[in-house]
Amino acid sequence: MIRKLKMNLRLRTRSDKDQVIFAPGKPEKPTANIFTMVIVPRPALPHAVVLIAVKPLRDAKTRLAPALSAEQRAQLTLAMLTDVLEAARGAAWTRAIAVVTEDPQVQALAQAYGAVALDEPEGAGGLNAALRSADGWARERFPAALRIALHGDLPALRPMELQQALRAARGRSRAYVADHDGSGTTALIADAATELAPAFGPGSSARHAASGAFAIADQLPGLRQDVDAPQDLRKAGELGLGLATKALLAGSELV
Ligand SMILES: Nc1nc2c(ncn2[C@@H]2O[C@H](COP(=O)(O)OP(=O)(O)OP(=O)(O)O)[C@@H](O)[C@H]2O)c(=O)[nH]1
Numbered sequence: 001m002i003r004k005l006k007m008n009l010r011l012r013t014r015s016d017k018d019q020v021i022f023a024p025g026k027p028e029k030p031t032a033n034i035f036t037m038v039i040v041p042r043p044a045l046p047h048a049v050v051l052i053a054v055k056p057l058r059d060a061k062t063r064l065a066p067a068l069s070a071e072q073r074a075q076l077t078l079a080m081l082t083d084v085l086e087a088a089r090g091a092a093w094t095r096a097i098a099v100v101t102e103d104p105q106v107q108a109l110a111q112a113y114g115a116v117a118l119d120e121p122e123g124a125g126g127l128n129a130a131l132r133s134a135d136g137w138a139r140e141r142f143p144a145a146l147r148i149a150l151h152g153d154l155p156a157l158r159p160m161e162l163q164q165a166l167r168a169a170r171g172r173s174r175a176y177v178a179d180h181d182g183s184g185t186t187a188l189i190a191d192a193a194t195e196l197a198p199a200f201g202p203g204s205s206a207r208h209a210a211s212g213a214f215a216i217a218d219q220l221p222g223l224r225q226d227v228d229a230p231q232d233l234r235k236a237g238e239l240g241l242g243l244a245t246k247a248l249l250a251g252s253e254l255v
Pocket residue numbers: 053054055056059060061062063064100101102120125126127130151152153228
């Protein structure tokens with residue numbers, strides 16, 4: 001009897017595509033205790049798919065050109081993305097991470113951290129088209145999940161901040177986190193029933209508010225601190241850099 005139940009459980013877990021447990025590098029397997037599953041049915045926990053768009057490294061971080069060479073900007077982009085992937089993996093509700101990019105080095109880094117690398121969509125739609133495409137992928141693959149679009153240049157992001165933003169968005173169809181100076185957006189969240197409808201770019205905070213998204217007001221310094229200009233690196237350094245960015249910038253006068 002028990003053997004039969006175990007077999008049924010295994011089959012059910014494998015056939016339900018929205019039950020994938022996020023475990024980078026490890027095969028999927030049911031984590032629930034068989035007796036818990038049978039005797040105490042639990043409601044599904046909220047879960048989120050993290051979407052990160054990254055443009056080709058050769059074009060990245062142009063506003064840092066006064067302070068860093070093209071090669072240094074590419075290395076910094078990879079280091080900051082590493083720290084964002086680490087933070088995203090550490091947030092309790094993260095079910096999957098997808099990085100949308102055409103850059104092979106970025107794709108390889110994403111996959112090394114257990115994320116899915118999605119191809120850049122056809123056409124020259126830029127960041128918002130890339131995120132719309134990733135959102136379509138996520139909604140099809142994880143129909144009950146929240147999605148959170150997140151910048152890849154948040155080197156002081158903590159897993160708890162990501163988790164807090166997701167909690168703050170509960171009960172809202174869409175919500176966003178404004179950047180540190182209030183004009184831009186560092187994260188945009190949509191619930192399972194709602195398209196992400198990203199409107200990133202200069203002044204995106206006002207656009208996201210005008211589109212009806214809820215402005216998350218929580219103190220989230222690491223989540224708000226994106227790196228656009230050289231002085232942003234110092235501010236992120238004061239908050240505490242993730243390990244990869246910290247190692248890359250050790251000894252640099254920029255932090
Ligand atoms: N996949 C994809 N990601 C993009 C695109 N444009 C921008 N991004 C990403 O969106 C985020 C914010 O982009 P930007 O601020 O425009 O670019 P940046 O490289 O961070 O900085 P600047 O070159 O100084 O503007 C970064 O993570 C970018 O890599 C795009 O066309 N496709």
